[in-house]
Amino acid sequence: MKSLEELKAIRERTRGQMNLRKEDGPDNTRIVVGMATCGIAAGAKPVLSAAVDQVGRRKLDHVVVTQTGCIGMCMYEPIVEIYVPGQEKVTYVKMTPERMEKIVAEHIVNGQIVGEYTIGANE
Amino acid sequence: MTDLSLYVLDIVQNSIAAGAARIDISLLREGRRLVFRVDDDGRGMSAEMCAKALDPFTTTRSTRRVGLGLPFLKLAAEQTGGTLELKSELGKGTSLSAEFDAEHIDMPPFGDFAGTVFALIQGSPDIRFVIKRQNDNREYTLDTDELLEQLGGEVPLNEPEVLAWISDFVNEQELRVVSYEL
Numbered sequence: 477m478k479s480l481e482e483l484k485a486i487r488e489r490t491r492g493q494m495n496l497r498k499e500d501g502p503d504n505t506r507i508v509v510g511m512a513t514c515g516i517a518a519g520a521k522p523v524l525s526a527a528v529d530q531v532g533r534r535k536l537d538h539v540v541v542t543q544t545g546c547i548g549m550c551m552y553e554p555i556v557e558i559y560v561p562g563q564e565k566v567t568y569v570k571m572t573p574e575r576m577e578k579i580v581a582e583h584i585v586n587g588q589i590v591g592e593y594t595i596g597a598n599e
Numbered sequence: 600m601t602d603l604s605l606y607v608l609d610i611v612q613n614s615i616a617a618g619a620a621r622i623d624i625s626l627l628r629e630g631r632r633l634v635f636r637v638d639d640d641g642r643g644m645s646a647e648m649c650a651k652a653l654d655p656f657t658t659t660r661s662t663r664r665v666g667l668g669l670p671f672l673k674l675a676a677e678q679t680g681g682t683l684e685l686k687s688e689l690g691k692g693t694s695l696s697a698e699f700d701a702e703h704i705d706m707p708p709f710g711d712f713a714g715t716v717f718a719l720i721q722g723s724p725d726i727r728f729v730i731k732r733q734n735d736n737r738e739y740t741l742d743t744d745e746l747l748e749q750l751g752g753e754v755p756l757n758e759p760e761v762l763a764w765i766s767d768f769v770n771e772q773e774l775r776v777v778s779y780e781l
Contacts, residue, residue, distance in 0.1 A: 478768040483749035486760045491753045511722060512660075513668045516609045517600050521714050525766075528721055532759025543722035545616070546660060 505539045505584055506559040507531070512546035518553035519572070526573035527556070530580040539584060552595060558583055567595040600671055602710025603635070603699075608718055609668045610637060610695065615723050616659070617641025617693065625731040626712075633701040638694045644687040652685060672697055679703035709777075713769035716741065717762055724756040732776055739772040741765070 509515070509524045527541045547555050552569035556576065559565050566589055568579060575593050582588045591597055600606050607624065614622045619641035627634050644652060651657040653673055658666030673683040679700040687693040699706055716730060720743060730741040743756055746765070754761060 478764060478771055480745065480749050482764060483746060483761065486758075486764065487750050487754050490758060490760060511608075511612065511718065513609050513612075513666075513671070516605055516612075521605065521608060521711070521718050524718050524721065525714055528717075528759055528762055532763065541721065543718070545612070 501538075501540075503538060503561055505536075505561065506557075507539060507541045507580075507584075508544050508557040508559065509541065510545070510547045510553060510555040510557075511543040514546055514550035515553045515555065518550075520554035522573045523554045523556060523571045523576050526576040527580065530577055534580070534585065536580075536584065549595075552598065555595075560584070568593045569595045569598050600675070600707070602708045603675075604710030604712045604715040606672050606675060606697075606707070607635065607712070608715040610672055611719055613668060614639035614641050614693065615719075615726065617643070619692065619726060621727040621729070623729045623731070625733075627731070627733040628701055629733075629735060631700050631702045633699045633706075635697045635699070636695065638692065640692040643689045643691050643693055645689050646687075649685060649687040649693075652687075653683070675699075675707055678705040712773055713766045716769045717766045720765055721757050721762055732772065734776040737776040739776060741769065741772075 507527050509520055509527060511520050511524065524541070524543065531539045531541055547557075549555065554571040556568045556571050556579070557565055558568065558579065566583065568575065568590070571593070579590050579593065582590050600609065607626070611622060611624060614637060617639060619639035621640050623636075623638040625634070625636045627636075653669050655665055655667055655670040658664065660666065669683075669685070676683045676697040676699055680703055681698040681700055684696045685693070719728060726743075728741070728743045732739055746756060746761070750756075750761065756762070
């Protein structure tokens with residue numbers, strides 16, 4: 477059974493590293509997941525979990541995962557936008573947890589945009 | 600929406616958008632009756648807006664002219680013979696209560712509730728969520744203030760390790776409250 481005590485252990489383990497990850501840090505890469513009614517109905521929840529899981533697993537301290545409302549292109553949901561500092565925003569559409577994993581590995585870690593999942597390739 | 604947990608995630612976005620500092624979410628089941636309730640201290644709605652909120656052609660957002668969250672939930676509740684009640688006061692907050700017949704053939708499956716709690720806290724780590732689940736005489740509560748107390752203000756709730764703990768905790772508790780074995 478999970479106990480509140482385990483949180484204390486997490487606190488001990490992660491204290492001191494916390495100042496690295498700030499929501500609006502200028503050097504941060506942002507993964508933005510659309511979580512309005514359209515996104516949720518289309519499957520954004522497991523996509524969000526996959527993003528957080530990958531960022532945690534790979535210890536990507538410069539990456540923040542945030543949520544947003546309706547982006548206005550509901551037929552392409554779930555939509556994920558990636559903001560890498562100094563680069564143009566990339567919009568990925570019809571996302572799945574598997575696509576999310578690939579995008580974290582290819583786009584965020586290796587710096588290669590996954591063309592086939594972008595909105596440009598799906599219009 | 601394919602399951603109840605997705606409705607919860609969607610409906611609570613309204614409370615978040617209303618600027619709530621505290622959101623109480625409860626899912627209580629007694630016999631066949633399941634009540635999903637949300638109480639927030641957000642900016643609330645006027646009586647006029649509250650009356651229109653269940654209309655799919657009412658929304659506060661500007662990207663589209665439709666707002667489907669509440670109408671979807673109302674439909675889902677009513678399809679099981681249940682009801683949806685919405686009460687709001689400007690400046691005070693909003694309360695919503697949806698009642699379902701959990702054994703009706705059109706009752707949506709419960710779904711991945713841990714994922715819903717995960718997504719809510721991940722997206723709004725500064726909001727106090729008090730989540731209560733009850734299934735007949737078994738229950739549990741998750742209060743994010745209690746978690747923050749353990750984390751001593753040094754680690755935010757949206758830290759991946761903390762989110763993983765939250766998700767595991769809810770999964771374990773869900774298994775316990777829905778299990779019919781003693």
